[in-house]
Amino acid sequence: MSMSAMSEKEFELKRQGKITRLTNRTFKFDPRVKSGWFSAVYFLKTAEIIKQKRPKQRVTMQFFQKKEAILCGIDEAIALLHSFATNPGELKICALHDGDKISPFETVLTIEGYYEDFGYLEGIIDGVLARRTSVATHVYNVVQAAGDKQVIFMGDRDDHFSQQAGDGYAAYIGGAAAQATHAMNEWWGKAGVGTMPHALIQLFDGDLIKACEAYVATFPQDNLVALVDYHNDVIADSLKVARHFGDKLYGVRVDTAANMVDQYFLNNRHEFGREDLRGTNVRLIRLLREHLDQAGFPNVKIIVSGGFDADKIRQFQQQNAPVDSYGVGSSLLKVNIGFTGDCVLLNGKAQAKEGRQYNDNPRLSQVEFPLI
Structure with missing residues (x-):
């Protein structure tokens, strides 16, 4: 049929x-x-x-x-x-x-x-x-926790691919219209969204600038969102890509693994002891925003992903973390x-x-x- x-x-x-x-x-x-x-x-x-x-x-x-x-x-x-x-x-x-x-x-x-x-x-x-x-209920709870911030449904790698169309429709019903694959949008008439994975940077020998240049050349109509945690040096790489692309840079995405501590903190040991500095954390995002603003890039948006659920988003929101969009995956599919x-x-x-x-x-x- x-x-x-x-x-x-x-x-x-x-x-x-x-x-x-x-x-x-x-x-x-x-x-x-x-x-x-x-x-x-x-x-x-x-x-x-x-x-x-x-x-x-x-x-x-x-x-x-x-x-x-x-x-x-x-x-x-x-x-x-x-x-x-x-x-x-x-x-x-x-x-x-x-x-x-x-x-x-x-x-x-x-x-x-x-x-x-x-x-x-x-x-x-x-x-x-x-x-x-x-x-739908998990997505709704995440969307409510995020307030006016965008939620991107990134559940493609967390379940069998045959579930994507139905999960995408359920995510849409729950309030998340930005979704990672075309299949997720199949039942309600839109298209998938996304920029770059770590693999793109790896294929350019770890050169983030070259990877972004290739992305812009291939998809000039897209907003450029640079993935900036490849070298575990989020602030330095964000500033590097912002200075190189200027107004062409729409945003940066931080996807630091939960067991990693960003290089900024390893170079600034006085930061230790304030809070848990592993993974994508509020302190790192706040410092990233401060450095981008001070360098003259207040319009560069910050997207975060990696281990987010309603509770973690709520914590970020309660602490006024300067996040523009949340990417959420596995927690939504239970x-x-x-x-x-x-x-x-x-x-x-x-x-x-x-x-x-x-x-x-x-x-x-x-x-x-x-x-x-």
Whole structure:
């Protein structure tokens, strides 16, 4: 089943609120979902038993989780149902929207229909909602911690590449529109952003100036952001590249490893004892800003990356660290919000395992088929 990315027109209509859901044309699903390849075997056995012994039983399945969170994955789950459920138009689906703030145990999605038509998709829907909501919530928390500073989603190296499109969409829902790969932008119609890795400098024998010159010559339309921690001498290299490129230098990125102490501190031992000087730290960034300003480069922006999460960003913000953008990766991809799907009504009457019951949510809206 081949499905194209969301068109620019669809993206703009959704941004304006003129359409409220993405469609099954947005997502790329493995066609083996239909055969049950990705479903737990007990769901497949249950569907077969019901077909033979108790067909046409109308159930209501509801989904919830247990934290304060930013919901994501709803549109994907609906598209999944539309693509693989039997007779999807006969299902009654009510749902919240991607981007909604949700509470513990709040019902986010209900599906009403014959069990054998959709029941085998329960675990897949749980997984979709769990991953997308976890990423969206982590990104939202980071964006809130960063305030008016830009957050760049750099999660390409922290998980399997096949997850990038969905993770990128979830990051967008969480509030991060600047993302590292084109695939991350696939579902919502934009393009990846980025400048240089350490490998580019290495390929020019460690010569940062030559690497930057090659970058400018090859991508003259881009903003030049120099990666300045290659020699573990952030301030000296930032000043060197700023003096060489002048107004052509847009910014510098600091990505000092957590076990390293920058050369500036090794040359200025009186700095030791004030705070932890390893990695990309507030003191280093403050000194970098001071040196750039004193040298006549107040417009050069500072981007930081390496081990940032909501707590570390919050610490930087509380200390008024002169950061313009935060690059964040691995901390955003931890799946720690699990969803549960339960069948709670049978033919319109309460029937569920002990401790679970139908939990009506007036915030849900019914999904109309066919989708756009």
